Amino acid sequence: MTTLTLADVHALHEKVRTERPLVHNITNFVAMTIAANVLLAAGASPAMVHSMDEVEDFGRIARALTLNIGTLSSDWIAGMKLAAAVYKAAGKPIVFDPVAVGATRLRNTAAADLVAMGPTVIRGNASEIMALSGVAGLASKGVDSSASSNAALDSAVALAKSSGAVVAVTGEVDYVTDGTRTVAIEGGHELMPLSTALGCSLTGLVGAFVAVAPAFEGTVAALAVYAAAGAIAGKRVKGPGFLPQELCDALYALDLEGLKTNAAIRSI
Numbered sequence: 001m002t003t004l005t006l007a008d009v010h011a012l013h014e015k016v017r018t019e020r021p022l023v024h025n026i027t028n029f030v031a032m033t034i035a036a037n038v039l040l041a042a043g044a045s046p047a048m049v050h051s052m053d054e055v056e057d058f059g060r061i062a063r064a065l066t067l068n069i070g071t072l073s074s075d076w077i078a079g080m081k082l083a084a085a086v087y088k089a090a091g092k093p094i095v096f097d098p099v100a101v102g103a104t105r106l107r108n109t110a111a112a113d114l115v116a117m118g119p120t121v122i123r124g125n126a127s128e129i130m131a132l133s134g135v136a137g138l139a140s141k142g143v144d145s146s147a148s149s150n151a152a153l154d155s156a157v158a159l160a161k162s163s164g165a166v167v168a169v170t171g172e173v174d175y176v177t178d179g180t181r182t183v184a185i186e187g188g189h190e191l192m193p194l195s196t197a198l199g200c201s202l203t204g205l206v207g208a209f210v211a212v213a214p215a216f217e218g219t220v221a222a223l224a225v226y227a228a229a230g231a232i233a234g235k236r237v238k239g240p241g242f243l244p245q246e247l248c249d250a251l252y253a254l255d256l257e258g259l260k261t262n263a264a265i266r267s268i
C-alpha cells in the first residue's frame with residue numbers, strides 16, 4: 001500500500017484553501033465558535049446550523065455534513081437524522097463525532113442509529129471508539145477519554161469493518177483505518193486534551209478535507225495537518241488557555257516545511 005506523504009497532505013490542504021468548501025456542522029454549543037474558527041483558519045467555510053427547517057437548503061449548497069452529539073437533546077437527534085438522510089441521498093460525505101457515547105442511554109441509542117445510517121467517517125477519542133464498537137464494561141468519563149488510542153485500535157478496525165465507515169481514533173497517536181488499511185499519525189501536543197472542543201474542531205476539519213478528497217485520504221490529511229498545527233501551537237503557549245488561538249494561527253500559516261517538521265504518517 002502506498003502511504004499518503006506529507007507532500008500529498010499539503011496538496012490536499014491547498015485544495016481546501018483554494019476550493020473553500022462549505023461544511024455544514026450540527027455540533028455542540030461548546031464547540032461551535034472554536035470549530036468554526038478552526039475551519040476558517042484552515043481555509044474552509046463553516047456553517048454551524050442545526051434547525052431542521054434549514055437542512056434541505058444547506059444540503060444543496062454545503063459539500064459535507066458533520067454531526068456531533070456533544071450537547072444532545074431529543075429534537076437535535078431528529079435534526080441529525082434528517083440531515084444524515086439528506087446528505088446521504090445527495091451522495092455528500094458525513095462525518096460523525098460520537099461525543100461521550102457510552103455515558104448515557106440517550107447517546108448510545110442516538111449514536112447506534114446514526115452509525116446505522118452509514119456515515120462516511122467516524123472520529124472519536126479512544127473511549128468513544130471502544131464504546132461504539134461494543135466493548136463491554138467500560139467506565140465512561142463523559143467527553144474525555146480514559147483509554148489510550150493504541151488500546152482502541154482493534155476496536156477502530158472492528159468498527160470500520162462493521163459500519164463501512166473510515167474510523168479515526170485520536171489521542172497521543174492518531175489512527176485512521178478503513179478496516180483494511182491502517183495508518184498512524186504522530187504529532188499534536190499533550191496540552192490538546194486540556195483545551196475543550198479541540199476534538200470536535202478536528203471533526204469539522206475532517207469534514208472540510210473529505211469534501212475535496214476520498215474519505216480515507218482526506219481523513220489522514222486532516223489529522224496530519226491538525227497534528228502539525230497542534231505541535232506548533234503547543235510549543236508556543238505556556239498552558240492550555242491560548243492553545244485554540246495559537247492552533248488557528250498555526251493552521252492558517254501551515255506550509256509543507258511545517259508539516260514535515262511537526263507531523264509524521266506511517267503505515268501499520
Ligand SMILES: Nc1ncnc2c1ncn2[C@@H]1O[C@H](COP(=O)(O)OP(=O)(O)O)[C@@H](O)[C@H]1O
Nearest residue numbers: 125170171172187188189190192193198199200
Ligand atoms: N497526549 C497527546 N499528545 C498529542 N496530541 C494529543 C494528545 N491527546 C490528544 N491529542 C490530539 O488532540 C486532538 C483531539 O483528540 P482527543 O483528545 O482524542 O479528542 P477529544 O477532544 O474528542 O477527546 C487530536 O488532534 C489528538 O491528536
Ligand SMILES: Cc1ncsc1CCOP(=O)(O)O
Nearest residue numbers: 028030070143197198199200
Ligand atoms: C465539554 C463538553 N461537554 C459537552 S460537549 C463538550 C465538548 C467536548 O469537546 P471535545 O470532545 O472536543 O473535547
Ligand SMILES: [Mg+2]
Nearest residue numbers: 099125199200
Ligand atoms: Mg470529543
